Amino acid sequence: MSQTAQQPSAEQQPAGGPDDGVPPHRYTPALAQRIELAWQDRWESEGTFHTPNPVGRLAEGFERVAGRPKFFVMDMFPYPSGAGLHVGHPLGYLGTDVTSRFRRMDGDNVLHPMGYDAFGLPAEQYAVQTGQHPRVTTEANIAAIRAQLRRLGVDHDDRRSFATIDPGYYRWTQWIFLRVFGSWFDRSAGRARPIGELVAELDAGTREPDPGTDPTGRPWAELDDVERRRVVDAHRLAYLHEAPVNWCPGLGTVLSNEEVTPDGRSERGNFPVFRRPLTQWMMRITAYAERLLTDLDRLDWSDSLKQMQRNWIGRSTGARIGFPVGVAGRADDAAPETIEVFTTRPDTLFGATYVVLAPEHPLVGALTAQAWPDGADPRWTAGAATPAEAVREYQRQASRRSELDRQDAGREKTGVWLGVTATNPADGRELPVFIADYVLTGYGTGAIMAVPGQDARDWEFAEVFGLPIVRTVQPPADFDGKAWTGPGPAVNSANGELSLDGLDVDAAKAAIVDWLAARGAGEATTTYKLRDWLFSRQRYWGEPFPIVYAIDGEDADLPVAVPDAMLPVLLPEVDDYSPKTFADDDADSAPEPPLSRAADWTTVELDLGDGPRKYRRETNTMPNWAGSCWYHLRYLDPGDDERMVDPELERYWLGPRGPGDVGGVDLYVGGVEHAVLHLLYARFWHKVLFDLGYVSSEEPFRRLVNQGYISAYAYTDERGFYVPAADVEERDGQFLYEGRPVDREYGKIGKSLKNMVTPDEMIAAYGADTFRVYEMSTGPLDQSRPWETKAVVGSQRLLQRIWRVVVDEGTGAPRAADVEPGEDTLRALHRTIAGVRDGFATLRFNIAIARVTELTNHLTQVYGADSPVPRSVAEPLVLLVAPLAPHVAEELWSRLGHDASLAWHPFPDADPRWLVEDTVQVAVQLNGKVRAQVSVPADADAAALEAAARADEKVAAHLAGRTVRRVVAVPGRLVNFVVG
RNA sequence: GCGGGAGUGGUGUAACGGCAGCCACGCCAGACUUAGGAUCUGGUGCCCUCGGGCGUGCGGGUUCGACUCCCGCCUCCCGCACCA
Structure with a gap:
């Protein structure tokens, strides 16, 4: 390639023939294509965008950048879907590319890598349909996207690319899983620690098992080995758990809460989802709820995004209060029970007039009375002969009811009485106990004290069931509504020992919680909406778990980690990639993962230290999110076979910049659709790795920007059918298709609206540089915008004018000469430099382009078509535009007589002298x-x-x-x- | 309902509390052309009696001065939503 290096000019033939009037050396789309392909080849052959690491395999050339600040800029990596890119997709990739190129020129050591998120449902579903191995389609799709990105001219360091399906990558995904499995959250320390330290402390008697981890209730010292294993397993951050899960028969798999849409369907495929108890792998993300919440304040993310995460974590403070249930009416051998409720309004305890459990609450069976007491209100019994019958029927209805129905706040309240009462600890009143589906199993304790006077939902229920309503907060005099949830003095709130009357809400809360705590009847507490992360999928195309279970013996079915040295656990070949799927609405079906049918693979003989034994493998796979939880770490050296990441590289690229700094990627750009899923999971894993000492940064992504979306107009004819948007004409404010008027809509780009525009089309028509400049000129990176093909020509004209300022269109010779610019020109240049820098630094590339345009227009006017342009202005102009339109800038730079790429040339600085x-x-x-x-x-x-x-x-x-x-x-x- | 964000020409947008509309698309006119869907030049917020008047969703407020800050509405977008 040395010939290319010395003679990089791509121009091999004049742009137009002698007769068509186009000057032979004009910057036409055809010339742009040749320039772009030539420079893309040269960048690749010279390794222009190879980023040196401070140490290790990729350290070559580091001495050149050793004095530079580091800058790690990253895109949310794509899922290679095969559907192809449309013009909206590259927006973020181009934003990071411009930033990356600018920061490199401005003196940073820039890391700008790109990888591929490649496990997942679409490839698997395609495989199920065609029998083609998902790896084959996935790799073909990756190759296609990689080619498209290359054609856009992005400056990724290609040596650092990988896909999450590479065994060399998912080996370390499995390794991280084992670290999570191998640790527990020490609540007293507020962080994860290796599980071995827990065992040591339990053995030494310096620590008791966490509440709820030991069903035997016996001291640790008295437990046998298997019982101890169970106690330890219950502490782990990755644990097996039987609980109601989101079972999706249509997909044949379970889904995490985050993968279920608010209307109770699968996010992918839109199939119905049912609640069903199953044993599944869970990740204890709830242990990190507080840190995930408070550390948001230390991140440079948009307020709206932080708010979404706060809402999802859903911290609320209140109290747990026990409501004892007597034995009266219940089975003869029933022991007394206490219903624990969670409330954020303990101050309203005197207004509680009934108690409600979620239909799935574990105490429901034990609390249900044998028979209805005499004179039971017919509204409470649902016409059933016995409480047990009413409860059974209500539970059945609740499990059938889709989440949509269940969460529809407008639906009339339903429920049934258990036939028993619970005692209000504040005043000893007996309150009827109901089950009702407006109380959710997974939140708080799954039980509430109902205070209709101060809660709209409880008021509604009380009206339907004819329950008493007591106001315990005095509403304003002019209030004539139902429940009053606002501030005010407490009323009707006194017993023999305590009076809240007259206190405001906060003071009343404090007083009642103190009183309850003193009698052991309640305590202040905090709960979260966030639930533990369901981590199993019954799919083929995902990472296998590095977990086996003994087949025989006392310890059968307890999970055992596959030793690190035996990683990766490779995905086996199978004949059929599909999980067993069922009719969409078959709620009683049970999962059957594809790996369970890989008979040779599922059982294995291993020697894990106590001699060879037979084990069965875990046949679930990890969810799609696993691979994207830590890929920022792997970019630092994807070829490292020794470690997940070299700590020294992690410190250099991601470490904190000073005391109290969270560290992390310096700029992470991607779509807002990942606001809770990916970003919460990735933060969680990163914090676990931090606690265990594998990384020095507390957060993965210091700064995050959501790029806007590109939408486009679509048009419907009089029948309401979409017509091809590209063929619609506008005339006098009317939109016409084949001469007939059509209506305009605005929406997502895609086939269904017939408004698809692809980068390939735009590049073919104008070249990648024009496409880049146009996309960047339409607004700040974080702003959504409409696509308008007819406006692209403006960017084409700008690049043509810049070309014409530097190159003679007739001869192709540079017009730059060593002449002195006038003062006007110097002022214009330096104002432009300042403006362009500001635009790049703030991701408002439209500002940078406007300033470059002003300078170009100024030069066009002052220097006309013939007089030489001062080199001292032409060269900075080329450098200014280089991050935006790198190919044409390189070409002009080379024609100005420079042998080396401008990618590493210093970015111009504004001289303050010329700014005033x-x-x-x-x-x-x-x-x-x-x-x-x-x-x-x-x-x-x-x-x-x-x-x-x-x-x-x-x-x-x-x-x-x-x-x-x-x-x-x-x-x-x-x-x-x-x-x- | 709760939370977040945004409302500026025909369009995308721009304006440290200091000349509202930079730059671009579109449109209008002109130049060069056999020709123009090329290129270049000029014009283009609205109204006007050509003096000027009015203009940043609406109404108030702070200020010498408000697109910008504060309060109250309206509209749109996004997220959450029976979360006790």
Whole structure:
């Protein structure tokens, strides 16, 4: 490639024939294509965008950048779907590319890698349909996207690319899983620790098992080995758990809460989802709820995104209060039970008039009375002969009811009485206990005290069931509504020992919680909406778990980690990639993962330290999100076979920049659709790795920006059918397709709206540089915008004008010469430099382009078509535009006589001398309205400014005969006369 | 309902509390052309009696001065939503 290096000019033939009137060396789309392909080849062959690491395999050339600050910029990596990119997809990739190129020129050691998120449902579903191995389609799709990205001219370091399906990558995904499995959350320390330390402390008697981890209730010392294993397993951050899960028969798999849409369907495929108890792998993300919440404050993310995560974590503070249930009416051998409720309003305890359990609450069976008491309200019994019958029927209905119905706040409240009462600990009143589906199993304790006077939902239920309503907060005098949830003094809230009456809400809360705590009847507590992460999928195309279970023996079915040295656990070949799927609405079906049918693979003989034994493998696979939880770490050296990541590389690229800094990627750009799923999971894993000492950064992504979306107009004819948007004409404000009027809509780009526009089409018509400039010119990166193909020509014209400033269109020779620019030109240049830098630094590339356009237009006017352009202006112009339109900039730079790529050339600096004017125009206002302009020296003080203004004829005319009450003169800006 | 964000020409947008509309698309006119869907130049917020008047969703407020800050509405977009 040395020939290319010395003679990089891509121009091999004139752009047009002699007869068509187009100058032979004009920057036409055809020339743009040749330039772009040639420079893409050269960048690749020279390794222009190889980023050196400080140490290790990729350290070559580091001495060149050792003194530079590091800058790690990253895109949310794509899922290679095969559907192809449309013009909306590259927006973020181009934003990071411009930033990356700018920061490199401006003196940073920039890391800008790209990988592929490649496990997942679409490839698997395609495989199920065609029998083609998902790896084959996935790899073909990756190759296609990689080619498209290359054609856009992005500056990724190709040596650092990988896909999550690479065994060399998912080996470490499995390794991280084992670290999570191999640790527990020490609540006293507020962090994860290796599980071995837990065992040591339990053995030493310095620690008791966490509550709820030991079903035997016996001391640790008295437990046998298997019982101890179970206790330890219950502490792990990755644990097996039988619980109601989101079972999706149509997909044949379970889904995490986050993968279920609010209307109770699968996010992928839109199939119905049912709640069903199953044993599944869970990740204890809830242990990190507090840190995930509070550390948001330390991140440079948008407020809206932080707010979404806060809402998802859903912290709320309140109290747990016990409501004892007596034995009266229950089975003869029933022991007394206490219903624990969670409330954020303990101050309203005296207003509680009934208690409600979720239908799935574990105490429901034990609390249900044998028979209805005499005179039971028919509204409470649902017409059933016994409480047990009513409960069974209600539970059945609740499990059948889709999440949509269940969460529809407008639906009338339903429920049944258990036939028993619970005692209000504050005043000893007996309150009826119901089950009702407006109380959710997974939140709080799955049980509430109902306070209709202060809660709209409880009020509604009380009205339907004829339950008493007691106000315990005095509403304002003019309030005539139902439940009052606002502030006010407590009323009706006293017992023999305690009175809350007159206290405001906060004071009443404090008083009642103290009183309850003193009698062991309750305590202040915090709960979260966030639930543990369901981590198993019954799919083929995902990472296998590095977990086996003994087949025989006392410890059968307890999970055992596959030793690190035996990783990766490779995905086996199978004949059928599909999980067993069922009719969409078959709620009673049970999962059957494809790996369970790989008979040779599922059982294995291993020696895990106590001799060879037979084990069965875990046949679930990890969810799609696993691979994207840590890929930022693998970019640092994807070829490292020794470690997940070299700690020294992690410290260099991701480590904190100072005390208290969270560290992480310096700029992470991607779509807002990952606001809770990916970003919460990735933060969680990163924090676990931090706690265990594998990384020095507390957060994965220091700064995050959501790029906007590109939408496009679509058109429907009189029948409501979409017509091809590309063929619609606008005439006099009317939109016409084949001469007939059509209606305009605005929406997602895609086949269904017939408004698809692809980068390939745009690149073919204009070249990648024009496409890049157009996309970046339409607004700040984070802003959504409409696509308008007809406007692309503006960007094409800009690049043509820049080309024409630097190159003679007739001869192809550079027009730059060593002539001195005029002062106007110098000012224009340096103002442009300052503006472009500002635009790049703030991701408002539209500003940078506007300033470059101004400079170009200035040069076009001043230097015409023939006079030589000062080299000292032409060269900076080329450098300024280089991050936006890198190919044409490289070509011009080379024609200006430079052998080396400009990718590493210093970005121009604005000379402050040329940013200040000698004389400035200042506005003269009367009462805030501009009446005149005066020209004054830039350094004129207030008095000089006022004098100059008064000397102006127009101003004098305005001031004549009027009283000047006040003069505001701001040097360099304006004079304002306040007149009477 | 709760939370977040945004409302500026025909369109995308721009304006440290200081001349509202930079730059571009579109449109209008002109130049060069056999020709123009090329290129270049000029114009283009609205109204006007050509003096000027009015203009940043609406209404108030702070200020010498508000697109910008504060309060209250309206509209649109996004997220969450029976979360106790």
